[in-house]
Amino acid sequence: MLTSRRALLGMMAGGLSWSLLPLSLRADAGRRLYLSARATEQGEFRVSGFTPSGEPLFDLPLPARGHSFALHPGGRDVVHFARRPGSFARVIDLERGAVVGDIVPREDRRFYGHGVFDAAGRLLYATENDFEGERGVVGVYDAQDSYRRVGELSSHGAGPHDIKMLSDGETLVVANGGILTHPDFPRIKLNVPTMKPSLVYLNRRDGRLRKKVRLAPALHQLSIRHIAVGRGDTVAFAMQYVGPAGNLVPLVGTHRGDREPQLLAGPEYVLRGMKQYCGSTVFDVSRRVFAVSSPRGNVYTFWDAGTGNQLSHATVPDGSGIAPGTGPGLFLASSGGGGVVVVDARSGKSRPIASAFLDGGRWDNHMINAEA
DSSP states (O other), rough: OBBOHHHHHHHHHTSSSSSSHHHHHHHHTTTTTEEEEETTTSOOOOEEOOOOOOEEEEEEEEESSSEEEEEEESSSSSEEEEEBBSOOEEEETTTTTEEEEOOOOOOOOEEEEEEETTSSSSSSEEEETTTTTEEEEEEEETTTTTTEEEEEOOOSSSSSEEEEOOOOSSSEEEEEOOOOOTTTBOOOSSOHHHHGOEEEEEEETTOEEEEEEEEOOGGGTEEEEEEEOOOOGEEEEEEEEEETTTTOOOOOEOOTSSSSSEEEOOOOOHHTTTTTOOOOEEEOTTTEEEEEETTTEEEEEEEEEETOEEEEEETTTTTEEEOOOOSTTEEEEEETTSOOEEEETTTTOOEEEOOOOHTSEEEEEEEEEEEE
């Protein structure tokens, strides 16, 4: 249920560090808007919208650290999820750059950082933790009724994190990280020796399992965390390894239809440099090339989804947030130390976006672009 609009507007008063810019600026920018969460130098958490040139459009306060976004297909608003385990999902009106409410999970559930709308924009599907039942669920919310919770589906696994919709508009794909957690011990992994990560395809209407993809048993500590969907419903997935520190394991893969998952490695020195941890993944505007961030390794890697080849890599300190740029093979990539760069996936070359606003934020895990 959404909290009071009046109360939220009151919370916003005095909290904006940047004024809303005229909406005509968004038209001048090709109606492209980038969104990401950040922390200020004073340690405040915010969610921000900005143009490709780094000019701020809005900068709104958050009650805690933010994570990812679910963009309404009509572009009217976006839902911004708290970092897991999260107790809020903030609804933002993109035309006005204003918070219009918070979605609050059930008492015995916590948001797990990601969500996706159906093609009509009526229903929102959010990954959640049934922590007492030790299972993952997908909460279902009615966007036409103040985001009232109207049901839930099983994620058919533990620790669901990312979730996407396939092109048929009926199939949800869920990255089950396989890790059990409890809000009383929010960052502690409770089942590392027995975890079973999976990539699950399910029917959005009744939750029926369509396919469950698992890796080889020897890789059961390779947590499938983030996914992106490209051409032909090719699913790129990025992983985090929680096994022995000295092991060298693949961290990136693709899957499509009834085929077996393909694990991608690239050059060994780049793989070692990723330090067993990926932070996000996204396709470019052509949906043929995808990027994977590794904030612990200070590196972004770029991959051809068709061949599985690594195209290049780029060094960005504490880099995690990444979004499609304005053309094929181009990406915007953010740094947890401040600043955003434009990267060419073919060459790995990057150039910073000159912006005091972008330089002044410690950018968080995810970034998206939106046609407003």
